[in-house]
Amino acid sequence: MLEYLSAAIASFASIEVLLALTVGVVGGMVIGIIPGLGPSVGIALLLPISFSMSPTAALVMMTAMYTTGVYGGSITAVLCHTPGTAASAATTMDGYELTKKGRGMEAISVVTVASVVGGIIGAVCLILFAPALGKISLMFSCLEYFLVACFGLLVVSGLTGDNQAKGFFSALLGLLIGCVGMDSINGVSRFTFGQLWLEDGLDSTPILIGLFSISQVLVLVDKLLRGSSSTIVDDPAAGLKGKRWEKGNGKKLAPTMMRSSVIGAFVGFIPAAGCSIAAWISYSIAKQTSKNPEEFGKGSIVGIAASEASNNAACGGALIPLFTLGIPGSPVTAILYGALLMHGLQPGSGLFTGGKAVTTYAIFLGFLFANVLMGIIGLTMAKQMARICLVPNSVLVPIIVALACIGTYALSNNMMEVVIMLAFGLIGYLMKIFEFEPAPLVLGVVLADILESNFRRTLIMAAPKGGLIPYFFSRPVAIIIVLVILGFALAPFIVKAVQKKKA
């Protein structure tokens, strides 16, 4: 492997590769910042451009865009309550609170540092352990996907807001919305009312944009009309408070970032689980292990670091099954899979030995460098970016709405997506008024299909092996996940009981 790595480094002497890396990083950040346009749209746009490039340059550009696109989505999540993808939704909770207090620059810095740390750890896992971890990812199958999705949903619904019942209600509503469309096992159309465009169900991205950005925009407009505030920051006269980096932040955040990165890389390499579950699991573990859990949701930098380190580490993790097995676990990696094929890099063991290994490791190194470059650009720009929240709302609101419309339309060149987004903007506004959290609803929509179809596939697979229960006990990974879920759900009660006994 070392000889491949040293040969791979040499390929970064080429102007083409360096240029591709820069384009990928900058392009990813920009495209992530626009609501609706996430890494998947960005990489799809790069496909035709990369046609005439060398395989190394093309794939470096696209994988760079993957990780920076997730990062870019978090910047707007923090500044304008507009997460680019569901993976950044967890960051919104604490990041936006900080921004409102005028500490946007600090929030951006934490997002950047955590994303870079997560991204680098994900990349290192990819470089060092890809073939080995690829084999482990084969131990996960439908039953395990189902259980991981259960875990994600449990975590997010039990976590957000003050009222857990409302959280669970949101999650269930999300699952119900996720039922719309053709059922992926029998092909029965549900809740489609004969409409062709509903057959694939409601895409989660317009719902995410509607519930987070548009509803927030409505809140801003409401404030503007009542004359109580004209910028996102509560006190614009005071300008930007807070330093770029408080002393002691590094020490405070390091354990969270390390733990979240490892969780992210691990959850990321489970196909179908992906960045968003990773972010929420890390966030909730950070909250449970925190000495000040009450800070979470009110502007905790630990919370930001947890979800950010995790979602970028998950990007590196997600590349593992893609390169080693040709299993893309998400829409983004599915496009990358196509790009690999297009450049004659058929995923599999062939990519890790022989002539193609140099290209593979050059791509991995490019992914690593992309994370570093992203950090440099992000930290340099933090102050400028943070000033977005000083822009008067009368200017900012139309821009956000226009970008959100363009972004959602670009998803599938379909105006209905824009209508769905606006409708969910209204729903999100009502949810805000009645204090329902939007995050569980979005995750419910994202996970509904994963939950249902994998459970039903499990039933089919278990039938020849004596049914669900014997099948379950024959799968050690599934048993471990169930134990983790149980531990997670019961831990707060056990801690309480122990404390009572002590007292």
Place this chain on the structure above:
Amino acid sequence: MKKMFALVSACALALSLTACSGGGSAQAPNNNNAGKGDSFPNETITLVCPFSAGGGTDIGARNMATALSADLGVNVVVENQTGSGGWVAWTDLITGDYDDGYTIGLINHNFVFGELDPENPRDYNLDDVQVLCNQVVDYDVLAIRANETRFTDIDSFIEYAKSNPILISAQATGITDGESTKAEWFNKTFGTQITVIPVDGASDSRGMFLAGDTDILFGSISDVNTAYQNGEMKLLCQFAEERSEFIPEVPTVEEATGEKLVAFAARGYFYPNGVPADKVEFMTNALLKSMERSDYIENMAALGLELDNTSGEAYAELLNSQMETRLSIWG
């Protein structure tokens, strides 16, 4: 403050422009050919891919767009209009106003079998379109894992499958799906017990197969060839008339068992019915000519796909050819 706003709006503008043009930035058109010979295309031509970016159909279409653009001297862009297994795009192309010949659709077997879908019978069939020409033929194979011990060839597989349940994955469970059809054919012809697990795509199928969740894999040559050449999979038979040049050592199912089944995927191009005949002829010839370009052939070869240039009526027949087989298998 003003600066900031200017920056933001400039950014927004620049990006929306890239977003609009990016989808179509197939290659700068070289205008040398414009104005020479027939004058039909003088605007951007759109290839509507009914599947998502990065998929096999999409990459094939992008290769074609590059070649066609170089030949015709106009921009050729690929637009991904996804949904309902292609039917969102197909319905739009058939019912919408696309008679000027600047919009070309991509078509495959799913289109042909759509009207037989038991859950969602589709309203359109080959009579509702004018097919232009094919691009790719991809024959199906039966693969097993390299370390498989329960069976090693087609005979031992059939023997095993008669008394043991076998799991495969496919994208649907009925007549519309090629993998399910092969499973049904095995069950009916040899009395095997193959059960189908519906999955979302070919890559899910490969994952479950490699993980040991499914026992065998029905896939296409382009899907499995690399894994086969790397020694990760063995191929028991191919469902072709004669052996493919990619895998000449693998017997056809007829050679191996004496029973014949031909199964393949084909994908190519079509116009809606309203496009006038002269444009149909022009575009068919243009597509055929583009497919002879050496850079196109080279790029497609890297994908491991068998090129095919059946056109017109013959292409319609090719698309229809598996219809009778499937109808008889499913009774």
